[in-house]
Amino acid sequence: MGTAVDTGEVIVILSDDEDAEENISFSDQSVVIVEAEDVKKSDSAVAPVALDEDLVITFSRRAEVLPHARYDCPIHVFTATDEIGAPAAGNQLMCDQCFCYICDKLASLCQMWCCSGLCHCNSHKRSDFWNNLRNSLLLGGLQRFNLTLSELDSHLRHAETMLQSFKLRLSAKFECFLRGESLEGYGPSDSNPKGVVFNYTPVYEFVSSFLNEADQQEGRAAAVLRLGAAEVFIRHFQVSGSYISHSPTANAVEARLVLLQRVIASVQRQMVMSSLTPDFIHKLQEFYQKLFFPPELKNMKSSLCVRPWDDVLLVSVLKGQNVSGVRKDKGKKDLLIEQIAVVLLRTEVLQQQHRYRELCRYLRVVESDDSKLLQQVRDLIPFFFCMDGSLPGGLHSLFPTVNAPAARLTPDLFLFYLRLFTTATAPPTATARVSGSVQVCISDAAWQPMKDAVPLPDVVVVRFALRVQRCCPAVFADSRCWISLLQIVNPPAAVPEPTSKFLHEAKDVVSTILHGANVQIPRVFQEGYPDQALLLLVTGALGQRVLSGALSPALPVLNTFKGNLWALGWLWDSLSSSPERLRSFSQELSREAGATADGDNILRFLHSLVPAPSSSTEYRHQQSSGS
Ligand SMILES: [Zn+2]
Ligand SMILES: [Zn+2]
Structure with missing residues (x-):
């Protein structure tokens, strides 16, 4: 060889x-x-x-000689020293593959190779002095982030260059702001004898556009750019004197807050959503902690204290091993309290990853600074149960004994649950978001069968709907919710009319059920005519709704009885105990029919089955002769 x-x-x-x-x-x-x-x-x-x-x-x-640091040169002997004054014994010699350890480029290109006072040819890696010099030269501003050279990549190098040039230009902008501008229309006055205004807006806009640029960069570089910018603008201050007050960004103190909030929101998102390593996150946190916080911003000092996903307490809560959110560690209490922004971000991530069970456990335990928003996210626990394929679990968690989420359902969410429960299908992607209000974003794609889920029996669904209507005014008032519920008990194939004895007895039973606790439906009620019983139960609830006040629109609601006119007759009959309301309801129907483009059809339909109040006896007569 x-x-x-x-x-x-x-x-x-x-x-x-x-x-x-x-x-x-x-x-x-x-x-x-x-x-x-x-x-x-x-x-x-x-x-x-x-x-x-x-x-x-x-x-x-x-032999082929590979590029090497000068101190590793196989050709020229190297003498290790911390000496910087002059080359030590032959260290100035170089082969054509010798690299300068400090500049990280070919030794022949190093301008400080033999430079008296700082000659790089003596540099080597076993010296703290030379290592520090190398780090500060190669890392530049990144040294403030405590990064090491091994973490450095082209993105971070580029970020460092961007940051340096940004800082120079920013300081020029800020100086310009400090000088103030004399603008027409802002001439000398009693309150402003020099006629100078201080307008921070150009500085604000400059920082904003830099943050826009940062948004386009690779993750770690973006984080460094954001925090590096914050380090500078956080020190900006308002000059006492006049400023253009019509824009909030004209005031440095207000604008600084807006900018910092933006930086925090972006970096928090990165910490929770991206693949930044815990070590890198820790470095960002340390950097942020060390920033200078003016008194107005002191309360944001801990904004980046975000638990990493591998945090012991967080992991044990997600896995269901800790249901209290409290952990005792060497006598110290650790509570799972997170900023609401972080709670919302985790909710987003866990949904994306379909980790619904863990999400429910987390939401049940976590505490936050914004109890109102936290409540809104917690109200989505039933939704997450359902998305996990557990319809009974979702149903159950809508009605805990205290503070039931069902009471705060929106009509849209109610309709979503109703469809989910009756079909055991779900949209391919459905994500719930909370930003002021709860929103469920559903893709347009067709709903698909849920794995391992079966539709809930009609009686269970009906009971769910009636319980929601009882505790949730928004759903109780909404016509769409009534239509969807009535469509379940008014199937396209007509439900045969039961005996008049059953119809008569049903009035009391329905009334008892609707007034009883938790809408308990006795089994005996469903024995003879199960479908009819459910239809009458919902019809009875609709009667209560009509009596409670105007229902608009009402015609499409009544339209659902098209195939089961006998049930509509039963409704009319039960409304007749409040003749005044029945009259006003009929007037509402006529007005609505008049205002509807296809009102003629619906009105004709109604006339055929619903008598005007004056002719209600006639209708009853028809009804009794027909049966
Ligand atoms: Zn060499
Ligand atoms: Zn050099």
Whole structure:
């Protein structure tokens, strides 16, 4: 095999001593050729030199020297020293692959190689002095983030350059702001004798556009740019004197707050949503903590104290091992309290990852600074149960004994649950978001069957709906919610009319159910006519709704009875106990029919089955003669 020797040549050794121990690996060869892709100039046939009787050198090649730091040079001896005044014994010598350890470029390109007072040729890695110099030169502003060279990549290098140039330009902008501007229309006055105004807006806009640029960068670089910018603008202050007050950004103190909020929101999002390593996050947090916070911003000093996903307490809560959110560690109490922004971000991530169970556990336990928003997110626990495929679990969690989320459902969310429960299908992607109010974003794609889920029985769904209507005014008032519920009990195939005895007795039973606790539906009520019983139960609830006040629109609600006119007759009959309301309801219906484009059709339909109050006896007569 080839062996490097002092002259820097590769030699091919020929041996005919097949039995020699050192040649065991190629005992069946007597010639070993070093593979080469190209023939180098330094290759040369050499005159056979006999090393001993058995070895003859016939070919040699200069060893390839890879780029190396000067102190590792295989050609020129290096003398380690902290000396900076002048090159130590021959350290100034270099081969064409020698690199400057400090500048990280070819030694021949280093301008400080032999520079008296700081000559780089003496630099080496076993010296704190040289290492620090190297770090501060290569890391530049990134050293403030406590980053190491091994963490550095092209994105971070680029960020460092961006940050440096940003800081220079920003300080020019800020100086300009401090000088003030004399603007027309802001001439000298009693309150402003010099006629100068201080308008921070240009500085604000400059920082904003830099933050926009930061948004476009790779994750770690973006974080460094955001916090690096904050480090500077957080120190800006308002000059006492006049400023253009019509814009909040004209005042440095107000604008600074807006900018810092933006930075915090972006970095918090990165900490929770992105793949930043815990170590890097920790460095960002330390950097932020060390910033100078003026008194107005002191309360934001802990804004980046975000638990990493591998935090012990957080993990134990997510896994269900801790249901209290409290952890005692060496006598210290650790409480799972997070900023509401962080709670919302975790909710977003866990939904994206379909980790609904963990999300429910987390929301039940976590405490936050904004109890109102936290309540809104907690109200989504039933939704997350359902998205996890557990319809009974979702249903159950809508009605805990205290503070039931059902009471705060929006009509849209109610309709969502209703469809989910009756079909056991779900939209392929549905994410719930809370920003002031609860929003469920559903894709337009067709709903798909949920894994391992079966539709809930009609009686369960009806009971769910009636319980919600009882405690949730928004759902109780909404026509769409009534239509969807009535469509469940008024199927396209007509429900046969039960006996008049059943219809009569149903009035009391329905009334009892609707006034009783928790809308308990006795089994006996469903024995003879299960479908009819449910239809009458919902119809009775609709009667209560009509009696409680105007229902608009009402015609589409009544339209759902198209196939079961007998039930509509039963409704009318039960309303007749409040003749005044029945009259006003009929008037509402007529007005609505008049205002509807296709009112004629609906009105004709209604006239055919619903008598005007004056003709209600006639209707009853028809009804009794028909049965
Ligand atoms: Zn070298
Ligand atoms: Zn150098």
